[in-house]
Amino acid sequence: MATKENSAPTDAESIQKTVNDVLDAVARTAPEVRRGLPGRRVAVAGTNPSGEEQKAADVYADELLCERIGSISNVGVYASEERASGVDVGSGLSVCVDPLDGSSNLEPNAAMGTIVAIYDDDLPASGRDIVAAAYVLYGATTTMAVARANKETVTEYLIHDSGDYQVVHEELTLPDDPSVYGFGGRVPHWVEEFEEYVSEVESDPSMKLRYGGAMIGDVNQVLTYGGIFGYPTLTNAPEGKLRVQFEGYPVGYILEKAGGASSDGRQSLLDVEKDDLHARTPVYVGNEELIDDLEAALADRN
Ligand SMILES: O=P(O)(O)OC[C@H]1O[C@](O)(COP(=O)(O)O)[C@@H](O)[C@@H]1O
Ligand SMILES: [Mg+2]
Numbered sequence: 001m002a003t004k005e006n007s008a009p010t011d012a013e014s015i016q017k018t019v020n021d022v023l024d025a026v027a028r029t030a031p032e033v034r035r036g037l038p039g040r041r042v043a044v045a046g047t048n049p050s051g052e053e054q055k056a057a058d059v060y061a062d063e064l065l066c067e068r069i070g071s072i073s074n075v076g077v078y079a080s081e082e083r084a085s086g087v088d089v090g091s092g093l094s095v096c097v098d099p100l101d102g103s104s105n106l107e108p109n110a111a112m113g114t115i116v117a118i119y120d121d122d123l124p125a126s127g128r129d130i131v132a133a134a135y136v137l138y139g140a141t142t143t144m145a146v147a148r149a150n151k152e153t154v155t156e157y158l159i160h161d162s163g164d165y166q167v168v169h170e171e172l173t174l175p176d177d178p179s180v181y182g183f184g185g186r187v188p189h190w191v192e193e194f195e196e197y198v199s200e201v202e203s204d205p206s207m208k209l210r211y212g213g214a215m216i217g218d219v220n221q222v223l224t225y226g227g228i229f230g231y232p233t234l235t236n237a238p239e240g241k242l243r244v245q246f247e248g249y250p251v252g253y254i255l256e257k258a259g260g261a262s263s264d265g266r267q268s269l270l271d272v273e274k275d276d277l278h279a280r281t282p283v284y285v286g287n288e289e290l291i292d293d294l295e296a297a298l299a300d301r302n
């Protein structure tokens, strides 16, 4: 890893500079992540800290992002879904990364993402300590959605193969009329109240199913068309599948900044408190009325 100055951010201005540097590094690394995918579809030995199979591409993206983000001044810790604990890289902000979200989509050549959450606190941090969050979507094109503490909307960028990137939507917000929904987990493992809620959603003639197996692909459908994405509590996994620090907080933060809402079934995802770096939570994000209805439907369970 490159050497760097060891100075923690002390004020809003230096925090913003570090945030900009991290987001710039993520955008400029995205084409390299994408180019590294062919030939890295195979599983590697062992599992990640959540007990899931790692692909060579997960490890590759993690190492690349650790190298790039870890060499930025005022980043204190780099943590990722692929490592048991955070890597001390200096002093300053904590950066949590899901290097490849949806890597089981690698073999069928479907969408995947990279998720980043920047916290002004030690890890595991609270959702209220996020100072910026972003995700890259490797789809037909490569895009990045960014939410920052000092801006009330989400900005979407198109990332070119060169690593240069440009704004495509300066102020992205959720459309008022939702039209897509997608929910993860095996349907036989959904709880009864959730099944009933989904039936309600499906009975609305304007709603269409969109589920692709990579949260970021599905969340970006919701951000684009309006609707709801969820990876719910399951009878065999009450906390669902997705991880709070790496997935739940950042998508909750981004969707809330886009004018939507997030929930773990009873409260904003940003208010979920877990003391384990790899803790999981049910995740629901989308238009506010859909999240309100979901919380009402699950109220008797909570
Ligand atoms: O295969 P399932 O159970 O539908 O799970 C899909 C979910 O798991 C994930 O792939 C988990 O993320 P990782 O691929 O980063 O582990 C989500 O992106 C996606 O929403
Ligand atoms: Mg993921």
Ligand SMILES: [Mg+2]
Pocket: 058, 081, 098, 099, 100, 101, 102, 103
């Ligand atoms: Mg992942």
